[in-house]
Amino acid sequence: MPKIEPMFLFDRQCEEALNVYKKAFNGEVVVMIRFSEAVDVNEFKLESEADKNLIYHAQMIIGSQRILLADNLFNSYISKGTSSMYPVMIFEDAKQVEQAFDILKEGAKVINPISSTSYSSCVTTFIDKFGIHWDMMVG
Secondary structure: OOEEEEEEEEOOOHHHHHHHHHHHHOOEEEEEEEHHHOOOHHHOOOOOHHHHHOEEEEEEEEOOEEEEEEEOOOOOOOOOOOOEEEEEEEEOOHHHHHHHHHHHOOOOEEEEEEEOOOOOOOEEEEEOOOOOEEEEEEO
């Protein structure tokens, strides 16, 4: 059964937010990958050497809920200087991601077609025909 998790995007403040949320909610950071550690880092237009130290993908557990966090260097349709949040559907296997995507892709704006990343063997990002931004991935 898939589950839904929120994705928080930041304008170069993800690490600071992680530290504040960790303290405020007694959260536990269970994954933290910097852009310098990402296998697909060359796909991003890093503005400076310092950008390599920003957060590519992080996961935090707050209570029994996992949240996903990152510095937004990859979603150009989200205005610089702003933060954003959107749902991420977590599936058990790639076939489930593909089945759901096949239904939702009609009329959608595909941002990232189904592929693998440093944090998931199968992930896709798109805005559906209703204007909702989705990530779907194997968790």
